[in-house]
Amino acid sequence: MTRPILALDCDGVLLDYSLAYARAWERAFGEFPRERDPDAYWPMDRWEVRRVVGEELERFRAAFDETFFSTIPPLPGAVEACHQLADAGYELVCVTALPERFADARVRNLRDEGFPISRVIATGHEELEISPKAKALHELQPVAFVDDFIQYMIGVDRSIHQALIMRGRTGSPNEGPQLELAHSLHPDLPAFARWWLARE
Numbered sequence: 001m002t003r004p005i006l007a008l009d010c011d012g013v014l015l016d017y018s019l020a021y022a023r024a025w026e027r028a029f030g031e032f033p034r035e036r037d038p039d040a041y042w043p044m045d046r047w048e049v050r051r052v053v054g055e056e057l058e059r060f061r062a063a064f065d066e067t068f069f070s071t072i073p074p075l076p077g078a079v080e081a082c083h084q085l086a087d088a089g090y091e092l093v094c095v096t097a098l099p100e101r102f103a104d105a106r107v108r109n110l111r112d113e114g115f116p117i118s119r120v121i122a123t124g125h126e127e128l129e130i131s132p133k134a135k136a137l138h139e140l141q142p143v144a145f146v147d148d149f150i151q152y153m154i155g156v157d158r159s160i161h162q163a164l165i166m167r168g169r170t171g172s173p174n175e176g177p178q179l180e181l182a183h184s185l186h187p188d189l190p191a192f193a194r195w196w197l198a199r200e
Contacts, residue, residue, distance in 0.1 A: 003091040005142040006196075009133075010096040010106065012148035013078070013165055013189055014115060018043045020072040024063035025049055029056075041168030069098070069105035074113045077190035084193050086116040088200070093118055093140060097125040097132050097152065130155025146192055150174045153181040163192050 011017035021043035026032040033047040040046035052060055082092055094117050098106055103122040110117045121140070123132045131137075134155040137145055145156060148165040150173065156162060164182035166174060179185075186192040 003089055005093055005140060006085055006090045007093050007095045007137060007140055007142035007145040007160075008082075008117075008189070009145075009147040009149070009152065009165075010094050010098070010110075010120075011072070012075075012167055013146055014074060014082070014094065014110065014117075015072040015078070015113075016075045017072060018046050018168075020068060022047050024068055025060065028060045028063045037170050039168060040170040041172040041174075045171050046168075066102065066105045069102040070108045070112070072109055074115070075188065077188065079114050081190040081193035082115050082117070084197065088197055090143075091118050092116060093142065094120045095133050095136055095140070095145070096120060096122055098122045099124055144196065146189065148174070150178045150181060154178070156181075163196075165189065165192070 008014060022033050025047065033049045035046060036048045037046055086092055092115075094106070094110060096106060100122045103120055106122065107120045110120065121136045123136050125132050131152045131154050133147075133152050134157075137156050137160060142160055144161040144163055145153070146163045146165065147153065148167055150164055153162045153164070161183050162181060163184045163186055164174060164179070166172070166185050166187055184192075184195070186195060
């Protein structure tokens with residue numbers, strides 16, 4: 001019997017990309033930045049880091065490599081929430097706007113951290129009028145799609161329940177009329193899992 005699929009975004013839903021960003025800064029410049037605003041949506045706003053250009057920018061970008069994308073720590077409660085969903089009979093598929101060249105690193109990262117994710121679909125990120133994930137989600141036909149970025153719900157099949165994780169209120173792009181794209185709002189993945197399973 002085919003299990004129903006839940007499609008889950010990765011950064012900001014499963015993994016703490018913002019914390020990994022600070023570790024990348026440390027790798028590039030030798031110091032772990034001080035935290036400025038723990039409730040910031042974007043890493044540059046969460047940490048006391050300067051804007052870098054030229055050679056410094058290239059050095060920082062180089063830190064976002066295979067090692068980076070295979071060692072991002074999980075968000076609190078995310079592994080447990082995924083196990084609850086998997087134990088309830090769902091197949092969990094990660095749909096991430098990551099370049100394809102890092103897909104294997106992401107698979108290793110999730111499996112090393114104990115996530116019961118069956119596969120990773122890396123869609124890349126192009127500046128399109130619709131979500132870079134829309135095509136993959138149309139083909140996947142999950143019962144629900146969980147993301148923390150409202151713009152990734154633009155153009156997604158409305159028959160798919162779209163759950164928005166409302167993390168990082170400071171500077172969040174998740175506001176305004178676009179919020180109507182989300183069928184439900186949740187503070188984090190554990191809250192979504194509790195809500196979703198209580199509906200059954």
